[in-house]
Amino acid sequence: MPVLVMKFGGTSVANLDRIRRAAKRVGVEVAKGYDVIVIVSAMSGKTNELVGWVNETSPLYDAREYDAVVSSGENVTAGLMALTLQEMDIPARSWQGWQVPLKTNSAHSAARIEEIPPENINAKFAEGMRVAVVAGFQGISPEGRITTLGRGGSDTTAVAFAAAFEAERCDIYTDVDGIYTTDPRIATKARKLDKIAFEEMLELASLGAKVLQTRSVELAMRYNVKLRVLSSFEEQSDDAGTLVCSEEEIMESNVVNGIAYSRDEAKMTLISIADRPGIAAAIFGPLSEAGVNVDMIIQNISEEGRTDMTFSCPTDQVARAEKALQSAQDSGEIDYRELVADTNVSKVSAVGIGMRSQSGVAAQMFKTLSNEGVNIKVIATSEIKISVLIDRKYMELAVQALHDAFELDKAG
Amino acid sequence: MPVLVMKFGGTSVANLDRIRRAAKRVGVEVAKGYDVIVIVSAMSGKTNELVGWVNETSPLYDAREYDAVVSSGENVTAGLMALTLQEMDIPARSWQGWQVPLKTNSAHSAARIEEIPPENINAKFAEGMRVAVVAGFQGISPEGRITTLGRGGSDTTAVAFAAAFEAERCDIYTDVDGIYTTDPRIATKARKLDKIAFEEMLELASLGAKVLQTRSVELAMRYNVKLRVLSSFEEQSDDAGTLVCSEEEIMESNVVNGIAYSRDEAKMTLISIADRPGIAAAIFGPLSEAGVNVDMIIQNISEEGRTDMTFSCPTDQVARAEKALQSAQDSGEIDYRELVADTNVSKVSAVGIGMRSQSGVAAQMFKTLSNEGVNIKVIATSEIKISVLIDRKYMELAVQALHDAFELDKAG
Numbered sequence: 001m002p003v004l005v006m007k008f009g010g011t012s013v014a015n016l017d018r019i020r021r022a023a024k025r026v027g028v029e030v031a032k033g034y035d036v037i038v039i040v041s042a043m044s045g046k047t048n049e050l051v052g053w054v055n056e057t058s059p060l061y062d063a064r065e066y067d068a069v070v071s072s073g074e075n076v077t078a079g080l081m082a083l084t085l086q087e088m089d090i091p092a093r094s095w096q097g098w099q100v101p102l103k104t105n106s107a108h109s110a111a112r113i114e115e116i117p118p119e120n121i122n123a124k125f126a127e128g129m130r131v132a133v134v135a136g137f138q139g140i141s142p143e144g145r146i147t148t149l150g151r152g153g154s155d156t157t158a159v160a161f162a163a164a165f166e167a168e169r170c171d172i173y174t175d176v177d178g179i180y181t182t183d184p185r186i187a188t189k190a191r192k193l194d195k196i197a198f199e200e201m202l203e204l205a206s207l208g209a210k211v212l213q214t215r216s217v218e219l220a221m222r223y224n225v226k227l228r229v230l231s232s233f234e235e236q237s238d239d240a241g242t243l244v245c246s247e248e249e250i251m252e253s254n255v256v257n258g259i260a261y262s263r264d265e266a267k268m269t270l271i272s273i274a275d276r277p278g279i280a281a282a283i284f285g286p287l288s289e290a291g292v293n294v295d296m297i298i299q300n301i302s303e304e305g306r307t308d309m310t311f312s313c314p315t316d317q318v319a320r321a322e323k324a325l326q327s328a329q330d331s332g333e334i335d336y337r338e339l340v341a342d343t344n345v346s347k348v349s350a351v352g353i354g355m356r357s358q359s360g361v362a363a364q365m366f367k368t369l370s371n372e373g374v375n376i377k378v379i380a381t382s383e384i385k386i387s388v389l390i391d392r393k394y395m396e397l398a399v400q401a402l403h404d405a406f407e408l409d410k411a412g
Numbered sequence: 413m414p415v416l417v418m419k420f421g422g423t424s425v426a427n428l429d430r431i432r433r434a435a436k437r438v439g440v441e442v443a444k445g446y447d448v449i450v451i452v453s454a455m456s457g458k459t460n461e462l463v464g465w466v467n468e469t470s471p472l473y474d475a476r477e478y479d480a481v482v483s484s485g486e487n488v489t490a491g492l493m494a495l496t497l498q499e500m501d502i503p504a505r506s507w508q509g510w511q512v513p514l515k516t517n518s519a520h521s522a523a524r525i526e527e528i529p530p531e532n533i534n535a536k537f538a539e540g541m542r543v544a545v546v547a548g549f550q551g552i553s554p555e556g557r558i559t560t561l562g563r564g565g566s567d568t569t570a571v572a573f574a575a576a577f578e579a580e581r582c583d584i585y586t587d588v589d590g591i592y593t594t595d596p597r598i599a600t601k602a603r604k605l606d607k608i609a610f611e612e613m614l615e616l617a618s619l620g621a622k623v624l625q626t627r628s629v630e631l632a633m634r635y636n637v638k639l640r641v642l643s644s645f646e647e648q649s650d651d652a653g654t655l656v657c658s659e660e661e662i663m664e665s666n667v668v669n670g671i672a673y674s675r676d677e678a679k680m681t682l683i684s685i686a687d688r689p690g691i692a693a694a695i696f697g698p699l700s701e702a703g704v705n706v707d708m709i710i711q712n713i714s715e716e717g718r719t720d721m722t723f724s725c726p727t728d729q730v731a732r733a734e735k736a737l738q739s740a741q742d743s744g745e746i747d748y749r750e751l752v753a754d755t756n757v758s759k760v761s762a763v764g765i766g767m768r769s770q771s772g773v774a775a776q777m778f779k780t781l782s783n784e785g786v787n788i789k790v791i792a793t794s795e796i797k798i799s800v801l802i803d804r805k806y807m808e809l810a811v812q813a814l815h816d817a818f819e820l821d822k823a824g
Contacts, residue, residue: 016468056428058495068506069491072484079481083470094480099556144511
């Protein structure tokens with residue numbers, strides 16, 4: 001029988017009622033003839049409670065023990081989901097990561113999946129079991145210890161299972177009903193997309209769209225796993241939610257498919273820094289070591305051996321960045337006159353695979369912002385994305401104006 | 413290095429503070445030179461929460477899923493205990509049942525331990541690890557599924573580890589400071605025993621002393637594991653608590669070492685039942701099938717082919733017993749005139765291995781009760797125990813009088 005993977009996040013299994021509701025959704029797919037693999041998160045709040053205990057016990061914790069403790073929440077949900085399905089007369093059983101086994105490397109708390117042998121679960125499907133409920137987020141290391149996959153780990157588990165079992169689709173049930181052209185809280189005209197390409201989803205995810213983790217989208221793209229994002233809180237039709245799939249399966253598409261934003265960005269400028277070969281490494285090496293996520297980088301033309309260097313990073317990393325640069329200055333690795341931090345900027349981005357084949361998108365974006373009187377401070381582009389830094393007070397205005405300009409309220 | 417097993421129950425690990433306190437006790441033993449195996453229960457209340465969820469989800473639950481859910485509480489404590497010990501610079505790691513592996517049979521929710529191979533943990537001790545923290549109550553079945561050991565399972569886990577690792581002792585930390593000659597709430601002169609024989613502890617446990625489960629005492633007796641029961645809430649000296657050990661290690665002992673009681677007993681009498689060979693089986697077979705725990709049994713002399721049969725059982729099983737006997741009557745398996753239930757009785761027992769070698773204990777017991785005007789309704793004796801059923805209103809009086817008569821307030 002064809003296999004379907006269904007993943008339910010923490011809010012979708014927050015209590016016994018919601019687990020029953022999710023189980024009913026599983027029952028619908030079983031009735032259609034699918035063998036289903038259900039990936040569950042911990043009941044919402046449970047993982048945070050466990051993480052809190054670990055942090056309070058041991059601030060610099062042994063990640064192996066952290067994983068052993070934190071993974072327990074998913075085990076509870078997996079068992080309860082299996083019991084709920086059994087109550088509905090659907091043959092089901094639970095699997096913990098080590099039972100599958102979902103084999104990972106030994107990078108505790110951020111482990112990479114290495115292999116999911118499908119034999120054990122397939123043997124049970126062959127015996128008539130219809131649903132395998134798997135505790136998400138966890139695996140087993142070569143040393144036989146429990147590992148966890150890090151943030152968004154259950155999404156990644158779901159996609160990896162879909163790849164290993166050549167599932168027809170991987171449905172991610174969450175608390176939103178799909179991927180939108182932009183944040184509906186900012187632009188009321190925001191429209192749910194029926195389909196979006198992996199590449200676009202990746203850009204949106206890395207820009208802060210919280211629905212899917214970058215890592216799970218990457219994995220889906222690599223193995224060409226069709227991902228569907230949909231709400232566990234609404235009655236579902238067969239074409240509910242948003243399908244994240246390869247470009248080839250999207251017949252028509254707008255040039256721009258999404259407007260993303262990141263509210264709390266900072267623009268940092270090193271003024272009059274002594275320029276020499278290797279200067280970029282001397283600046284960004286220490287920043288990286290200090291855990292600063294540098295996003296955009298701009299270097300001015302060098303004059304008389306000195307230049308200005310501008311970069312952006314999240315606001316809450318400014319202090320860390322200042323400290324790292326000051327200490328590089330003190331040790332003589334770099335030599336700058338002044339460091340100026342502008343912490344009142346936001347990033348707004350237009351994303352769309354259509355940009356590849358259509359020119360003028362950047363020009364239209366700049367013109368739109370100019371018409372609204374929004375000054376652009378930094379520009380960065382990729383093949384399918386244009387990002388600008390602007391004053392934070394204009395952020396909502398910019399998102400709305402760009403959404404209108406690229407006619408995102410109309411289907412492509 | 414010599415091995416010590418230390419078991420901490422739910423109230424001893426109820427929160428992070430108590431886990432730290434327990435870890436300090438472990439540290440004291442490590443400093444003495446022991447390699448320590450710590451068995452932990454779930455934080456108090458956690459297991460009940462999980463059991464509640466399972467029952468609400470599925471009243472006739474799949475015991476395999478029940479075990480998978482319910483065992484998760486111990487995993488959390490094990491990880492947190494290992495982290496706490498590491499914070500104290502004591503090399504420690506956690507083991508879940510399947511990791512040891514603690515092998516059981518497949519009787520889910522009431523599994524029997526079959527084997528604990530010591531190799532994995534001993535290899536870590538050889539590498540310098542000083543404490544193995546093991547999640548109690550759980551194991552792994554031959555099918556690779558998680559099992560739990562049933563009520564008192566963590567005590568049983570502790571004793572089994574002590575046997576498998578030939579531990580010097582198995583210390584059970586709990587919320588009482590030892591085994592008493594009787595319930596201190598009833599007899600203020602109750603005295604804590606320094607030592608008690610396995611056989612005596614078994615009788616007291618089966619009579620309702622809640623400190624140790626019968627099963628763990630049986631296991632300790634079979635493998636001659638020295639058990640020490642002591643409080644996790646008091647500063648401990650080396651001879652704190654009560655040592656449960658073999659008779660040979662107890663030099664001097666009172667004839668009677670404990671007065672136990674069971675408050676809610678019922679005395680059931682089948683009046684004028686037709687007597688024939690096999691009548692006892694015809695009565696007690698159906699009762700056993702109905703889950704009635706029959707304790708004492710008395711049969712009067714048969715006259716003209718009819719007799720009276722009296723037995724005792726817990727009060728809350730009376731309805732079940734009546735139903736089972738009525739249906740045996742209806743089907744013609746037995747033939748009695750009347751069933752009389754006296755639900756206002758209690759059982760009081762005197763226990764002591766000294767009884768074996770000293771006569772007159774029963775006589776002294778009956779005389780003491782007679783002096784207090786307490787009428788004895790049923791008597792049952794074993795090699796080291798005399799039990800009587802009496803009216804419930806005399807129970808406290810009887811316990812106190814017997815405690816005085818056998819001078820249990822004085823050390824033997």
